[in-house]
Amino acid sequence: MAFTSLSLAFLFLVASHGCLAQLGQQQRQGMQLLGLRGTEQHRLRAKTDCGLQSINAREADHRIEAEGGITEIWDPKYNVEFWCAGVAAVRHVLQPKGLLLPSYTSAPQMGIQGTVIPGCPETYESVSQSREQEMQRIRDRHQKIRRIQEGDIIALPAGVAHWAYNDGDTPLICVALVDKANDANQLDLDLRRFYLAGNPKGQQQSLGRQEQEQRRRPSHKQNGNVFRGFDEQILAEVFNVDIETARRLQGRDERRGNIVLVERELQVISPQYQEEEWEREQEREHERGLNGLEETICTLRLRENIASPTRADVYNPRGGRVSTINSHNLPILDWVQLSAERGVLYRNAIMAPLWNVNAHSIIYILRGSGRIQIVGNSGKSMFDDHVKEGQFIVVPQNFAVIKKASGDGLEWIAFKTNGNAITSQLAGRVSAIRNMPEEVLMNSYDISRDKARNLKYNRDEMTVFSPQSRSQREG
């Protein structure tokens, strides 16, 4: 499995105009007036311990095949770590010309490489000059179109419709975390996706590797097209169209699944058109960034690319780099209360042992392999094994973790259940050990002053540690 590196994906935003615009304005105006915040976050906690005895690296639990691609699902009903963290995950593989049908979910999502794109209330008037229509210059009003590039991280509030299209010539892979325990989800922990088209159930297959862990019936099976539950007569009246069109809305005879193949290239995203559009949008986003108070949900930036090495927050030429994205550099994350970290470890390098102070960390391995160790409050090992590309692994809040790259390096994205996730390191230049007085270390660990100094100062790197030969270490 490889991320298609140069394939561009164009993604279009779908939502109703007035209502969401209202949201943004109310929020901002409320803030200006009263300094209040209109939205809140919260995570579900189990009433008692959530039954976490050990942690596993996880492959997908379900696989749904459709005409234009494949959807894989990590289902919390099938694995206890996702259950405890209150999250699910989805991976879509869109074939070239694959169109993921419009839908919305009952929980916020955060994805990499354009998985899910929030609809935006901003009506976007543009001229679509398709070849066969050049003479007609038909004006098609629609919403702003956002183009996604590899490494883009995208945040998507709950209940906002979106669709995606792969206009590249290689498969497009999108991975998204669905934060079901997020306060924005008011109903229950079912993964509820509401499709606006098709008959999306497709050919589902439960992969059954973790069958012994299944606790409840999977609920995502039920996700269907909401038009289907309405009376076709009323739909025809509502849209003021004929019954046949109303039936098409309902997707009654549809067999293509949730990802369909587009016969001709979508004209509205012809490269000439998009390229200049995209430039202008980038400019606008930049301008808005300078003027945060006037942003609404529509104009809020929804993506940030942290793939580039120049974007790293921590860089160690002998070890690797770490980049973070949070509400500080992508303000919408304060609203959806998610953040992310992208890490790259070179051959045999080590990520400083640390704990997540205020968030769960849900790690997806993007490339390479390595060894991860996780320890809980019992002081016992919860996980100590190799991980590889395509696996998810959950590190619960406050659990301590060490990552070590194998010979081919290790690259990951960690989704975090807090808009400003913070970590506390156990070793290195900014660690808890470094910050304690020598005498406390001496007495806590029953060691000499020299040994205490070794503990504090022998590893002078920060966050990303280079591999050390054993001979380098002092006795």
Added chain:
Amino acid sequence: MAFTSLSLAFLFLVASHGCLAQLGQQQRQGMQLLGLRGTEQHRLRAKTDCGLQSINAREADHRIEAEGGITEIWDPKYNVEFWCAGVAAVRHVLQPKGLLLPSYTSAPQMGIQGTVIPGCPETYESVSQSREQEMQRIRDRHQKIRRIQEGDIIALPAGVAHWAYNDGDTPLICVALVDKANDANQLDLDLRRFYLAGNPKGQQQSLGRQEQEQRRRPSHKQNGNVFRGFDEQILAEVFNVDIETARRLQGRDERRGNIVLVERELQVISPQYQEEEWEREQEREHERGLNGLEETICTLRLRENIASPTRADVYNPRGGRVSTINSHNLPILDWVQLSAERGVLYRNAIMAPLWNVNAHSIIYILRGSGRIQIVGNSGKSMFDDHVKEGQFIVVPQNFAVIKKASGDGLEWIAFKTNGNAITSQLAGRVSAIRNMPEEVLMNSYDISRDKARNLKYNRDEMTVFSPQSRSQREG
């Protein structure tokens, strides 16, 4: 059942002075200082799916008869929709001269026509010149009195005492939603009402229509007078009164129930006095509205009237109107995290199909009748039936809903579990369908370009749709 249209109700506020004033000031000062918010919201979510298989329009589950009126209760322990949404509802019918005894609840409420009124810390000095006391000019200090008119929407934080009195000559009907899953309720989902007087249990009758759905014993049965649980000797010492008065506080021999009849008209609310008071209050509220930052909980407006057609946010002369109330026009709603919508559909008109993005919607039918269809993420119909005056119906977050008035029109109030509830429409001028490019519609629904344009443009109205004769529709 009819709403008494010109009966004015006078409502008085009961709460302790220093403490709540403190609340308001702390909150505001905190905001000024740090930009922080002192209160939060959250909704309970079931750990797994909350068992919602279908939705029903609901009559009350319990009925309590008292000397001065009747209280009806929609109990989440008796119906699954209220359970899933984490709410309960109450309808009081106060006979003329009926006094609803002082009480407070453990969850915030939002009501129409003066159901529940928050006590306010502001001590209110006024001269009550009752006829028999004219010579004495006894000064009775008490709190601000708020008069309620038909159509007033009132918000009431948790734990704030209130009482109500009907000084009209027709019954006063008050309907309130109790948001038990609101974060302000810290204990559990029981409907806890704490009375400060009487022996409020009255003659309760479980209506038993939904007996088969009863899941747990009703808890509201237990609601009593808190003075009753204290030792009468200590009460006498605390108030420095005789034992007989302490026993009266406890309502030991009381048989009038939670609504009592006042023998003579309450003097403090004589029309002459009240009228001018009310004018002054209106002015003060208006001034305060201009200066939001200095408001405290006492001076915060707690009501807004959205019954008037001139107040409509959306108005279609051929269809009807919709008015909304949220934290933008009533700032206290940011604190209690509830909002409301009042809708009026003329004969056979249709409310645009839509979903609630960030809230549950709990609809009470005020007048008329109509047909409602609700669809969940499964794509199956959850409800498709007629509704009529006096019924409640729950539309869970993200579920799609269509309302269609019958021949006598349809009028409702929808309470929403978010201070800034927003909706996303599926058809009409500001809809998700309108905002998608034609080519996405063509491919998603497998239809021609012409059909896609019909879907987007045939219904050009917004939110409220006029009835359309079948002949108007294009094939």
Added chain:
Amino acid sequence: MAFTSLSLAFLFLVASHGCLAQLGQQQRQGMQLLGLRGTEQHRLRAKTDCGLQSINAREADHRIEAEGGITEIWDPKYNVEFWCAGVAAVRHVLQPKGLLLPSYTSAPQMGIQGTVIPGCPETYESVSQSREQEMQRIRDRHQKIRRIQEGDIIALPAGVAHWAYNDGDTPLICVALVDKANDANQLDLDLRRFYLAGNPKGQQQSLGRQEQEQRRRPSHKQNGNVFRGFDEQILAEVFNVDIETARRLQGRDERRGNIVLVERELQVISPQYQEEEWEREQEREHERGLNGLEETICTLRLRENIASPTRADVYNPRGGRVSTINSHNLPILDWVQLSAERGVLYRNAIMAPLWNVNAHSIIYILRGSGRIQIVGNSGKSMFDDHVKEGQFIVVPQNFAVIKKASGDGLEWIAFKTNGNAITSQLAGRVSAIRNMPEEVLMNSYDISRDKARNLKYNRDEMTVFSPQSRSQREG
């Protein structure tokens, strides 16, 4: 058991530098930029009633003996009130020279007299001139050191490491509430303490007095040293030290428990050094208080002393006094969403009957004894008994409570589960009864106008009532 009144405790802060500093800054910058709040709170509510039939005053459920002191735990799995309120409590008794090993917990805490101290990201460079090192002037960098005095109230966010040391010559007693249902705790309601040293399990003993109430296995038993779950080879590599030192980190052969005895006095807290440090710190904190917007988590004040009579918010020379600490006078409490009240009742004095509007109140009896009555919404007595030094008692949100001191007076600290907890009083000068018009009282309680006036005006004190002889009362 006595609080050691003049023993000073020095507490040191342990945390990683960059990450937490980042937190503070992001939060503040976020607020400045958008007026948004970066953190939220929420309390767990049981899905249905939490099973509270009565309330008891509670001694500790578990006792853990260690070399340098004793730890006692109030475990919500053993008593229903703590369970319903979503809290646990801890009492440490540190012998002179006792060092509580570094640890962090998965929920915020609030403690009195230096129980738990938040680590702070601010690296603190200081010169430790121990006697044997005078010539060397070894510079030991560590974090800011906070000295704790009797009566200090300390707030500690979740996931922040801390340790404590008793440099006095009498035992140091620290009592802390752990707010497990706080939103900052994302995992479950287990009391998770993560030690960074030792083999802290010690000699635990379940006191078994409430055995019949045990609902689940105690989870705190499992709390261990997180280093222990890592591979010792990897630890050696990470810290770049020898295997022997890595094993010391893991505390493999450790038998001293969670509180160890320091052989020589910790030099870093020599009185000369500390005294001047402390003065400077006080000044800095004061300056920061004037300039709230620039504070970060490190520089935020974490403590406030409310023991002094001059600090009282309410003072009645014939009754006693009450002091409160909330986010208004200690801004970090807006973040951890806890507050506290310290009360002193003189011989036979009475605390006004009241209910907590927006919080649970978890009371710890510091000194003396008295009688407490608690009433729930059922109108029945939930608790009516004597309480004494060292007991905890929970008053759930909205439940009414009266406290009356016995002949030796009563002193308590009440921890409250809201950053700005407010109360509503039932009697006295600022009470709900006082704020209702006479005629409402007359009709609600079926009493004469004179009796209604007695109820309103006979007790003119506020909050703290002096004892009244029966002869003083009017009939």
